[in-house]
Amino acid sequence: MLTKGNIYAMRFAIENLPSGVPVVEIGSFCGLSANVISYLLKIAGKNNKIFCCDKWIFEGSENGPNLGNSQISHKDYRNFVKSSFIRNIEFFSPDNKPFAVEQTSDEFFLLWQKHAKANDIFGRTTILGGEIAFAYIDGNHTYEFAKRDFKNIDKSLELGGFILFDDSSDADPFGLSKLMKEIKHNSNYQVVMKNPNYLFKKIA
Numbered sequence: 001m002l003t004k005g006n007i008y009a010m011r012f013a014i015e016n017l018p019s020g021v022p023v024v025e026i027g028s029f030c031g032l033s034a035n036v037i038s039y040l041l042k043i044a045g046k047n048n049k050i051f052c053c054d055k056w057i058f059e060g061s062e063n064g065p066n067l068g069n070s071q072i073s074h075k076d077y078r079n080f081v082k083s084s085f086i087r088n089i090e091f092f093s094p095d096n097k098p099f100a101v102e103q104t105s106d107e108f109f110l111l112w113q114k115h116a117k118a119n120d121i122f123g124r125t126t127i128l129g130g131e132i133a134f135a136y137i138d139g140n141h142t143y144e145f146a147k148r149d150f151k152n153i154d155k156s157l158e159l160g161g162f163i164l165f166d167d168s169s170d171a172d173p174f175g176l177s178k179l180m181k182e183i184k185h186n187s188n189y190q191v192v193m194k195n196p197n198y199l200f201k202k203i204a
């Protein structure tokens with residue numbers, strides 16, 4: 001969920017980006033945080049490209065045809081969310097649309113590390129890869145997935161770059177406290193703020 005604390009941390013990271021290399025978002029849902037990142041870049045006068053990934057396959061979709069006890073099928077829900085993302089981005093960020101790759105983060109980083117050619121859901125094509133200045137991690141929030149996202153980002157994050165983890169607050173019972181403890185003990189990273197989610201800076 002996009003909390004005020006996350007927006008503050010994003011704004012700090014964006015105002016202090018070390019360079020003009022890309023910003024990456026993992027997990028986009030309907031596009032709210034991608035639009036906020038796009039807006040914050042704009043008001044900071046930064047031209048960093050935004051890349052995001054989401055396959056819009058939601059937890060629980062394997063447990064039956066419909067969302068809970070509703071009449072809404074998982075297929076219709078997925079199409080609704082994905083088309084909401086497209087509509088929201090086209091309306092709010094027409095001049096700095098994220099390059100939106102319809103892949104899981106594992107698949108996205110494989111392509112990123114291979115400098116692969118990729119298509120996005122707006123019909124554009126580009127070559128992925130290179131350094132990353134800021135990453136917002138908001139995909140699968142389990143320890144294993146978020147840790148792989150961290151390791152993948154770490155391979156490309158430039159010195160002075162930032163990572164913000166959603167749902168990473170110390171008080172969050174479903175959060176990423178184990179992973180946050182590990183990164184706090186990683187001498188290459190410094191905690192910039194806990195607001196209450198963790199924003200880290202790469203310092204070595």
Ligand SMILES: C[S@@+](CC[C@H](N)C(=O)[O-])C[C@H]1O[C@@H](n2cnc3c(N)ncnc32)[C@H](O)[C@@H]1O
Pocket residue numbers: 001002026027028029030031032033034053054055056057058103104105106138139140145
């Ligand atoms: C909490 S929502 C993201 C909300 C969005 N960042 C915002 O604030 O507007 C989580 C999203 O992560 C996506 N997701 C789940 N697992 C993922 C994975 N392995 N790779 C990429 N995205 C994933 C889901 O499809 C869902 O859309």
